Amino acid sequence: NAGVMQNPRHLVRRRGQEARLRCSPMKGHSHVYWYRQLPEEGLKFMVYLQKENIIDESGMPKERFSAEFPKEGPSILRIQQVVRGDSAAYFCASSPNPMTGANEKLFFGSGTQLSVL
Amino acid sequence: GESVGLHLPTLSVQEGDNSIINCAYSNSASDYFIWYKQESGKGPQFIIDIRSNMDKRQGQRVTVLLNKTVKHLSLQIAATQPGDSAVYFCAELIYNQGGKLIFGQGTELSVKP
Numbered sequence: 696n697a698g699v700m701q702n703p704r705h706l707v708r709r710r711g712q713e714a715r716l717r718c719s720p721m722k723g724h725s726h727v728y729w730y731r732q733l734p735e736e737g738l739k740f741m742v743y744l745q746k747e748n749i750i751d752e753s754g755m756p757k758e759r760f761s762a763e764f765p766k767e768g769p770s771i772l773r774i775q776q777v778v779r780g781d782s783a784a785y786f787c788a789s790s791p792n793p794m795t796g797a798n799e800k801l802f803f804g805s806g807t808q809l810s811v812l
Numbered sequence: 813g814e815s816v817g818l819h820l821p822t823l824s825v826q827e828g829d830n831s832i833i834n835c836a837y838s839n840s841a842s843d844y845f846i847w848y849k850q851e852s853g854k855g856p857q858f859i860i861d862i863r864s865n866m867d868k869r870q871g872q873r874v875t876v877l878l879n880k881t882v883k884h885l886s887l888q889i890a891a892t893q894p895g896d897s898a899v900y901f902c903a904e905l906i907y908n909q910g911g912k913l914i915f916g917q918g919t920e921l922s923v924k925p
Contacts, residue, residue, distance in 0.1 A: 794911035803855030
């Protein structure tokens, strides 16, 4: 999983600011998933993207959150007007194929820890 | 099932003993299950997987058991080592719902030397 790169590792924002979290998938992977993890909880699915397309955003909050995966460059998870409740670890994962069959594995990055003051 | 903000269940074992970590899943339509290990400050790391048409699968020092009747999954770690200390998550995949993994709450394993 060392191949999935997330930056920054730690991000501190004040309430009302914007947070941008970046994820570069493993080489050859065109499927990206974002998860959020609160302390002592499991990972909650947020969004699934392929290059230039959002496939499933059923876990994304309706407001302030957006994600993109452009043709060139990393996937970006953007949180506008952050609030304290947005403080969490955000993990990105990638796979070479859609997670629609057995033997498909997600490779996770090390996450971005967002702290909202 | 989804976490509701409870403290993580914990399991404490002696080095060299076997560990059994349990997971209950909620959706009988789940097709595929994965166990992940998460160390502090790191992302989840794949351990072992099992398809819904199997009831047991073995890896190196790890075994996963699946009981579809009671929707229960377990991870057995043989000869537990200090390096096994981590939080362990089961995840279920439902093919016809976009293929996303749904994670359980997790169990914190602590290995005493």
